[in-house]
Amino acid sequence: MSQTLAEPAFISSPEQRRRSVWLVLGCTILGAVAQILIKLGANTLGAHPSVLDMAIRILTTPTLFIGYSLYALSTVLLVLALRHGELSLLYPVIALTFVWVTILSVLIFHDSMNPLRLSGIAIIVSGVAILGKGGSR
Amino acid sequence: MAWVTFGSFIGSFGAVFLKAGAKRLEKNLKSIYTNWRLAAGVGAYLLSTIFFLLGVRRGELSILYPLVAFGYVWTVFWSRLFFGEPLTRTKFLALGMILVGITVLSLGNK
Numbered sequence: 001m002s003q004t005l006a007e008p009a010f011i012s013s014p015e016q017r018r019r020s021v022w023l024v025l026g027c028t029i030l031g032a033v034a035q036i037l038i039k040l041g042a043n044t045l046g047a048h049p050s051v052l053d054m055a056i057r058i059l060t061t062p063t064l065f066i067g068y069s070l071y072a073l074s075t076v077l078l079v080l081a082l083r084h085g086e087l088s089l090l091y092p093v094i095a096l097t098f099v100w101v102t103i104l105s106v107l108i109f110h111d112s113m114n115p116l117r118l119s120g121i122a123i124i125v126s127g128v129a130i131l132g133k134g135g136s137r
Numbered sequence: 138m139a140w141v142t143f144g145s146f147i148g149s150f151g152a153v154f155l156k157a158g159a160k161r162l163e164k165n166l167k168s169i170y171t172n173w174r175l176a177a178g179v180g181a182y183l184l185s186t187i188f189f190l191l192g193v194r195r196g197e198l199s200i201l202y203p204l205v206a207f208g209y210v211w212t213v214f215w216s217r218l219f220f221g222e223p224l225t226r227t228k229f230l231a232l233g234m235i236l237v238g239i240t241v242l243s244l245g246n247k
Contacts, residue, residue, distance in 0.1 A: 075155075075179065075182070078155060079155055079158065079159045079162070079175065079178075080159070081159075082152075082155055082156045082159040082160075083159045083160060083162060086216060086220070086222045087152060087153070087156045087212065087215075087216040087220060087222065088212065088213040088216035088217065088222045088224070088228055089222075089228065091152050091209060091212045091213070091216075092209045092212075092213070092231065092232055092235050094209075095206060095209065095235045095238070095239060098202065098206075098239055098242055099242075102242060102246075114245050115245070116241055116242070116244050116245030117242055117245035117246065118245075119238075119241050119245075120238045120239065120240075120241035120242025120243070120244075120245055121238070121242060122238070123234050123235075123237055123238030123241060124234070124235055124238030124239060124242065125238075126234055126238075127230075127231045127232070127233075127234030127235035127238060128231070128235065130227060130230060130231040130234070131227075131228070131231045
């Protein structure tokens with residue numbers, strides 16, 4: 001199993017690794033915007049939509065369609081990012097999606113920004129910053 | 138809660154397969170659509186999304202988010218196991234902070 005997954009090994013340059021961190025950052029922003037759009041579009045869905053129902057809604061509701069397309073795009077960015085750099089460094093950076101979603105919810109849905117949310121954001125960002133620093137060694 | 142835990146477990150394998158597939162990408166289309174590892178990765182992601190949706194239906198979001206984030210811990214261990222990446226103290230510190238941060242953030246979402 002280890003062999004199947006790990007081959008072939010190749011060396012990535014520091015620039016490539018840094019670019020990977022930026023790609024994952026882009027991936028988290030796209031993912032957050034996608035979640036907000038899907039939340040906006042989800043109101044058009046009934047309580048228990050069938051699979052066919054959902055497929056039609058996604059194709060005909062602009063917010064849902066764009067939202068899911070952005071998800072697809074963010075996955076492409078993630079794959080490009082993972083070409084270089086360590087998975088164990090890059091993957092936890094995705095936690096930033098939670099931060100962007102919270103900020104966007106405050107801006108768009110006028111959710112309140114309370115002390116807990118603010119501290120949570122600060123702690124997540126510090127953790128990611130530590131990973132980012134490790135990534136550009 | 139069990140659905141979400143299982144979902145994040147599967148999702149962490151999604152990341153492993155995406156990574157394995159990404160390393161094999163070349164600048165031609167064939168290397169993308171014949172890449173079973175990428176397909177497996179995307180498949181695992183879709184599957185984990187379904188489990189999340191099942192879990193979110195009943196269950197409080199403030200517990201669910203930290204469980205989702207716990208998937209990162211799995212991913213870091215798989216990185217060591219499958220790709221031989223070093224597990225440093227810095228990584229654990231950062232990972233711990235991210236998990237605490239997400240827990241605090243979701244407490245604020247109540």
